[in-house]
Amino acid sequence: MDWGFIFERTMSAMIGPEAMVFALAAIGLNVHFGYAGLLNFGQVGFLAAGAYGLGMTVYWLDLNFWLGIPFGILYALVLALILGIPTLRLRADYLAIVTIAASESIRLFVRWRGNSDITGASQGINEFARPFYDLNPFVNGQFYSLGPFKYLGRDVWVLMVGWTIVMLSLLVVWQIMRSPWGRALRAIREDEDAARALGKNAYVYKVQALMIGGVIGALAGMLQVIQKSSVQPDTFNPVITFTIWAILILGGPGRVWSPVVGSMIYWSLIVFIENVLRGLPSGARDTLENTVRLSDINISQLRFMLVGLGLLLLARFRPQGIFGSREEMALDDR
Amino acid sequence: MTDEREVVFGSTSGGGGAGAASANMADLVNPVAGVFDDVVPEPGSPKPDPILIASNVMKTFGGLTAVDVEHLEIQRGAITALIGPNGAGKTTFFNLLTGFDDMDRGRVTLDGDVITKVPPHRLAKRGMVRTFQLTKALSRMKVIDNMKLGATPQRGESFWVSLVTSLWSGQEAEVEAKADALLDRFNMTHMRDEFAGTMSGGQRKLIEMARALMTDPKLVMLDEPMAGVNPALTQSLLGHVKGLRAEGRTVIFVEHDMDVVRDISDWVVVMAEGQIIAEGTPDHISANTDVIDAYLGKHHDSDLFDDEVVAAVLDDEVTAAALDGDDDAAAAIVRELSEEVRQEEDGP
Amino acid sequence: MLRVCRWLVVLLTVGLVIDTGVVSAQDEEQSVFGTLTYTDPETNDRVPVEGGLITVEGVGSAPSEADGSFRIGLPEPGEYVVSIDPEGLPEGVFLDDPDRAVLTVNVQEGGNQIVLFRLTVLDEADRGSTSGGITGRRVAQLTAEGLKQGLYLAMAAIGLSMIFGTTGLTNFAHAELVTFGMLGTYFFNFYGLAGVIGFLAPLPPPFGDGMNLVFAAVFGMLAGGTLGWAINRFIFRGARRSGVSLLAQMLMTIGLSILLRYIFLYVFRGGPRTFGQFTAQRAVKIGPIELTPKDMIAMSLAIIILILVGVFLQLTRTGKAMRAVSDNRELAESTGINVERVISTVWVSGAALAALGGTFFGLTQIRWDFGFRNLLLLFAAVVLGGLGTAYGALLGALIVGLAINLSTIVIDAELKNMVALLVMVVILLVRPQGILGRPERIG
Missing domain, CATH: 3.40.50.300 (P-loop containing nucleotide triphosphate hydrolases)
Known part of the structure; x- marks a missing residue:
């Protein structure tokens, strides 16, 4: 087994495009759950809103690529309103139910063949991101060394822009959460009635939080499709939402940096495990295949089992994240 | 205290x-x-x-x-x-x-x-x-933040204003002074920076x-x-x-x-x-x-029929009876249901 | 068994891989060629389609090879009409755009022209007929289909609602209990008890070598109940005791849902399957309605079972205790009801009912992610009827079943599940406690 190779892959996964996209999506979810206590089980729907905002603007409306960004944000805001208005006056469960249902419906809707002129249906939308790469100061097809890692020029550009957006989002989240607005939001998370009795319109705050987190999720969706240069409906699969949840809980909800930390840990862990399994000597591989039927085909299924198991165990034993204190958890009397 | x-x-x-x-x-x-x-x-x-x-x-x-x-x-x-x-x-x-x-x-x-x-x-x-x-x-917030939350109206509680610190920091200082004064009046100053949950x-x-x-x-x-x-x-x-x-x-x-x-x-x-x-x-x-x-x-x-409880006790049977204007019947059904269950649980 | 293993995971678009290699010269100077494959979404493997019949009008036809490739030589350049026979495709594989089964291509002198037939793999259920006008017959048929779906859905929804009623927990893993019943029955159907207890293998059915579907369904239901018991006993009872918040418990059900779903995929692999018996039945006409005998039997059984559930809730000691705990846990506890035992019973019976509902659904098609694909319907039913009420879940399920099936009169069948989302959002706006729910003291 080539440990050097595995180590390199693991380390580069920490700052790779997936870690970046999921960190950003988790920052949005952190606004929802970590600060406002909203159970958004459909974050992938916001990613799709952003992604299709870009894609549809170019493909369907035939407009400039850059106009796609405000469109994507607009779609996310509208989605947040549609999801939030009926549910945010009700128990937390209802938002969870409606978001999980809506995000899957969005996927089915965009891949519906009746929409092929608008969303590209199941073929998705390709080749729409050229204006982004035209701005690349690096040569798209050339390799550049970034510390110990080598990246293609196009990836260096995506990563640079992407991580900058991640940092800006963190800055915004940090700023709003230390303000009186953030204080009211956290109060609503702790006890909605108490906040209402003190003059805070809990409903409005929750709708606002859903919108802000949704827009950050939409930005994550845009980054994802720009990086892939293609919008595919089936990448907006519900399991993405729960991977984002696992990342958030891993890092510890309600803290500014935790989505980034969680995403880095998650992706390096996954890449490490998968590379170790794929790099096993053939004897060990055969044994695994003959006993537990683990082969190249289903190694990726293992990842989702780990996400499920991780979420189950984290929610049960460490809902405050792996770095959170037990004390803090004991205070959570929801 | x-x-x-x-x-x-x-x-x-x-x-x-x-x-x-x-x-x-x-x-x-x-x-x-x-x-x-x-x-x-x-x-x-x-x-x-x-x-x-x-x-x-x-x-x-x-x-x-x-x-x-x-x-x-x-x-x-x-x-x-x-x-x-x-x-x-x-x-x-x-x-x-x-x-x-x-x-x-x-x-x-x-x-x-x-x-x-x-x-x-x-x-x-x-x-x-x-x-x-x-x-x-509000357990996972500090006592002082609990207090500051109460002040109303606060400019910084509007989302757009919250983005620019200078727009709300002045009022925030006033709010904090008021909160400290009240904490002092209630002899709670020593708890100021503790989590309320403690x-x-x-x-x-x-x-x-x-x-x-x-x-x-x-x-x-x-x-x-x-x-x-x-x-x-x-x-x-x-x-x-x-x-x-x-x-x-x-x-x-x-x-x-x-x-x-x-x-x-x-x-x-x-x-x-x-x-x-x-x-x-x-x-x-x-x-x-x-x-x-x-x-x-x-x-x-x-004692069982605290209003919280009464509100929650309404089984469909109870609701039916109550809708007929028969409150006592409704209460009776709830009791009967519970009683029945208890007896049968104790029974065989 | 082997037959059904042919189609691994089916979810995604099936594309046509373009063979960009240099084409060697053949007898004729011109040809049309291509490769029929589809992408396995779990593995990203391309699965070739063998035997897809390609016809060039006026020239001839050829099936695709084992690697999915086809090539038909053409005598001279010019315009040709190339078609694919949609019936010749494997079960579950469709043309992405049915209108593009026949293509016109222009072949240059000495050219090898690529022909693209984009294929999609879809649920047959998703692929129902599009709007065909409103006729009395069609409405009657859709009503029957809706009733069928509603009845099966109700069996799953009741448990979900009762678990919420007794514990306050919204169980997002409930759909996986439906899938579990479906897959459990399939397992017993094909492997018999020998699948669990190995030394029975040499014995005749129902012990070894598979058992009749009816017995298998009973064992599937038992397995479902056992899983429900185990989930409560080993996961959520402890969580309740150590005071894990409902929010965190809900996250736990999500984790459990993903874990179970991917275990199903891992063990059973992807691809739609069918039970060993009663697979291909001819529909019987009753008045304007056509239903297969297996569905009629299953629907009757569902009705009987749902009535029994009602009788059980209304008349038996355990049923009354369940309702008492659902109505008010504290009051029930103070009157001496063993609440934990009631919760355990609710989990067992709710999961068993869901499992049987899964078996009924499985009469049409068995999939590793069936439950999750129908999660929206399940929740729409429960929210519509009123979270926490058993009868509400029943009513909600029937309405949802009817609404989505009848909606196909006006909208594309592929979108019918979205009607359930709409129903849910509307009920939350108008009457958030659901049809039979009681008003909650909420914001």
Whole structure:
């Protein structure tokens, strides 16, 4: 087994495009759950809103690529309103139910063949991101060394822009959460009635939080499709939402940096495990295949089992994240 | 709380209390002394200067009448106690007045303005603030943040303003100074930077009251402020309630223990089965036989039927019976159902 | 068994891989060529389609090879009409755009022209007929289909609602209990008890070598109940005791849902399957309605079972205790009811009912992610009827079943599940407590 190779892959996964996209999506979810206590089980729907905002603007409306960004944000805001208005006056469960249902419906809707002129249906939308790469100061097809890692020029550009957006989002989240607005939001998370009795319109705050987190999720969706240069409906699969949840809980909800930390840990862990399994000597591989039927085909299924198991165990034993204190958890009397 | 000064209040003795300074002041000043002299001690009696008027307030839960108040006036500047046995509908009535629950019909005015169907957060801005029976300390926030939350209105609570620190930092400093002053008054300064979740039950009651004062209310509504508080702290709390009156605020508080009420209230309203059955001065009420009946009478064993419970108990059968206008039948079915289950569980 | 293993995971678009290699000269100078494959979404493997019949009008036809490739030589350049026979495609594989089964291509002198037939793999259920006008017959047929779906859905929804009623927990893993029943029955159907207890293998059915579907369904239901018991006993009872918040418990159900779903995929692999018996039945006409006998039997069984559930809730000791705990846990506890035992019973019976519902659904098609694909319907049913009420779940399920099926009169069948989302959002706006729910004290 080539440990050097595995180590390199693991380390580069920490700052790779997936870690970046999921960190950003988790920052949005952190606004929802970590600060406002909203159970958004459909974050992938916001990613799709952003992604299709870009894609549809170019493909369907035939407009400039850059106009796609405000469109994507607009779609996310509208989605947040549609999801939030009926549910945010009700128990937390209802938002969870409606978001999980809506995000899957969005996927089915965009891949519906009746929409092929608008969303590209199941073929998705390709080749729409050229204006982004035209701005690349690096040569798209050339390799550049970034510390110990080598990246293609196009990836260096995506990563640079992407991580900058991640940092800006963190800055915004940090700023709003230390303000009186953030204080009211956290109060609503702790006890909605108490906040209402003190003059805070809990409903409005929750709708606002859903919108802000949704827009950050939409930005994550845009980054994802720009990086892939293609919008595919089936990448907006519900399991993405729960991977984002696992990342958030891993890092510890309600803290500014935790989505980034969680995403880095998650992706390096996954890449490490998968590379170790794929790099096993053939004897060990055969044994695994003959006993537990683990082969190249289903190694990726293992990842989702780990996400499920991780979420189950984290929610049960460490809902405050792996770095959170037990004390803090004991205070959570929801 | 570890204040060692001993304070004696009226006829009740014992217990060291915090907030002695304001409590002493409260003993000296009663701005509404003598106001109730001409008020007739009967349900629905008019008051000289009412701040809150409720008329024909009705609330049913699936057919069970939880609250049915014909008329009630609350005197400005006084301490009014709302008492009654468990399940009398006190908390539900409170929820209706503060907008936490929608009334089926009725009309409530605050200072002449109709506040029926006004949501709670608007009421807080109009100077009406409440606390809760089960304290709602915001556990994972620091005590000082709990306090600062209460201030209203705050510019920085608007999303766009919150993005620019300089737009709200000035007001934030004022709010913080006010919060510190109140913490000091309630002898809670030592808890300032602790998480609220680490406080004891009594401290939570105190912080909730102090937090409510951050809104500068003219009407403070306290739901069982003394519930679950140890006797030592009870005196301190009562002192603070008097302190509110001394500042010219109106206080309504819910309590089911008659004895606690006697010392500090100027006027007592008694509820039973959702209705107001008596009103009067504390002395008058303690001599009222209706009140004694209400406490000891046919409902003395109905602890289970606290209004929270009654609201929740409605099985479909119960609802059906209740919709036929047969409340007793509804209650009977619930009991029967439980009884049946219990017997069969015990049986074979 | 082997037959059904042919189609691994089916979810995604099936594309046509373009063979960009240099084409060697053949007898004719011109040809049309291509490769029929589809992408396995779990593995990203391309699965070739063998035997897809390609016809060039006036020239001839050829099936695709084992690697999915096809090539038809053409005598001379010019315009040709190339078509694919949609019926010749494997089960579950469809043309992405049915209108593009026939293509016109222009072949240059000496050219090798690529022909693209984009294929999609879809649920047959998703592929129902599009709007065909409103006729009495069609409405009657859709009503019957809706009733069928509603009845099966109700069996799953009741457990979900009762678990919420007794514990306050919204169980997002409930759909996986439906899938579990479906797959469990399939397992017993094909492997018999020998699948669990190995030494029974040499014995005749029902012990070894698979058992009749009816017995298998009973064992599937038992397995479902056992899983429900185990989930409560080993996961959520402990969580309740250590005071894990409902929010965190809800996250736990999500984790459990993903874990179970991917275990199903891992063990059973992807691809739609069918039970060993009663697979291809001819529909029987009753008046304007056509239903297969297996569905009629299953629907009757569902009705009987749902009535029994009602009787059980209304008349038996355990049923009354369940309702009492659902109505008010504290009161029930104070009257001496063993609440934990009631919760355990609710989990067992709810999961068993869901499992049987899964088996009924499985009469049409068995998939590793069936439950999750129908999660929306399940929740729409429960929210519509009123979270926490058993009868509400039943009513909600029937309405949802009818609504989505009848909606196909006006909208594309592929979108019918979205009607359930719409129903849910509307009920939350109008009457958030659901049809039979009681008003909650909420903001």
